[in-house]
Amino acid sequence: MHFQHSDDRRMLSETLGRYLGQRYPIEARHQIAESQRGWSPEQWAALSELGVVGALFDERVGGFGGAGFDIAIIFEQLGRALVVEPLLGTLMAGRALALAGGSDDVLARVIAGNCILALAHEEPQSRYDxxxxxxxxxxxxxxxxxxxxKALVCQIEAADHILVSARITGEAGDAAGIGLFLVAAGTPGASVRSYPLVDGGRGGDFTLEDVKATLITENGASLIEEAAAAGIVALSWEAVGIMDVLKRDTLEYLRTRKQFGAPIGKFQALQHRMATAALEIEQARSAGINAAAALDSARAERERSVSAAKFTIGRVGTLVAEEAIQLHGGIGMTWELPLSHYAKRLIMIGHQLGDEDHHLERFIALGEAA
Structure with a gap:
């Protein structure tokens, strides 16, 4: 299969990669991730000005992208730099708003870089369901x-608006479908218990006590599923970007670290391990390509493709993180070496929006239902 990005996508990817290489080095990333905010308004403004946020949305709502491969090229570069700004939540909540319609004013502000969104959907008991x-x-x-x-809403403190899923309750008190509601940050009755995340940035648990909210749609179940699919495509390509960095840095270490008078990369056992990791990374990349291509397809194809990608990313991500650390030896676990932070983020991606066990079971169930 011949695969090549369009000129516009390639140009955006290269521009974003250059910007992050110059303005978002690992030292700056650590400073941002460990700050009280857990993200940088200055970096957010710069990314918006580059067109990164606009590329996540299609022309119907004022963007200039929104397809699976637009998401892919952006998040691949974000993974290479371990960017912690709230782009995933903005993508998922914004996609649901765009699909529901009627929120063009909010989305226009998002695309302009003047508004940040978060999606509050997961709950303490839900476990990926x-x-x-x-x-x-x-x-x-x-x-x-x-x-x-709601549990573990990433970068919720950065959000100006939170898109919340809730079970519609009728006049008789009976529960019906799942609706989507928009809650402005700071609305009375809404509280956040915030905390730093293990892989950088901040998250929080969101409690709502008779919180006034704006109804977006009473039929939000399918929109949540589509937003989650876009989020999985984003995470898959963030993971691919991280794995490429881990492979590059590990190969460089094997070329320069010497033992018994020779670079350890000359040892055949280590060559075999790196070859296996490199092959698995290409499998993960192929799964990411398939998921990005299927994002705008019919539900059955889309959902099976994103579950296949998430399963592959979880499995390969664990292998690559472990091999990179083991081939570096003891220094692979040190804070000072960027590799340890890449490995940590890669492992955590494996658990976001469903781990590999969940998505393997889901992939099988979707196939049986077809």
């Missing part, structure tokens, strides 16, 4: 009130 939603939406006059809690 997209339909396990216990947060309730209760009608009140012409509006709605939300009651419940």
């Amino acid at each position: 997209l339909w396990d939603v216990q947060c309730r939406a209760v009608p009140e006059g012409a509006g709605w009130r939300l009651r419940g809690s």
Whole structure:
């Protein structure tokens, strides 16, 4: 299969890569990730000016991308630099808003770099199940009130608006479908318990106690699934970018580290291990390509492709992280070596939006249902 990005995508990828190489070195990344905010407004503004945010959305809402490969080229570069700015949450929440329609003013501000979004969907008991939603939406006059809690919302403190999923409650108190609601940051009754994340940046648990919210749609289940698919494509390509860096740095170490008077890269056993890792990375890249290509396809093809990619990324990511650390020896675990931070982020990607066991089971179930 011949695969090549368009000139526009290639230009954006190269421009973003150069910018991050010059303005987002690992030292700057550590400073941002460990700061009180956990992200940088200055970096966000610069990324927006480069067109990074706009490329995540299609022309219908004022963007100039939005396809699977637009997401892929951006997140591959973000992975190479371990960027912690809230682009994943903005992508997922923004995609759901775009699919629902009626939020063009919010999306215009997002694309201009003046608004950040977060998606609050996962709950303490849900464990990757997209339909396990216990947060309730209760009608009140012409509006709605939300009651419940959401778990581990990445960069929620950065968000100006949070898109919240909630089970619609009828007048008789019975639960119906899953709706999507927009909550402005700082709305009375909404509280965040924030904490630093192990792989950089910040997250938080979101508690809603009779919080006034704006209804986006009462039929949000399919939109959540589509937003999650876009998020998996993004994570898959972030992981590919990270794995490429780990492979590059490990090969360089094997060429320069000497033992018994020779570079350790000349030892056949280590060559075999690196060859295996390199082949597995290409398998992960192929799965990412397949998922990006299927993002705008029919549901069955899209969901099987993203689950296949997430399973592959989880499996290969663990292998590559472990091999990179082991081939470096003891220094592979040290804070000072960037490799340890790349490995940590790669392992955590394996658990976001479903781990490999979850997606293997889901892939099988989707195939049986077809």
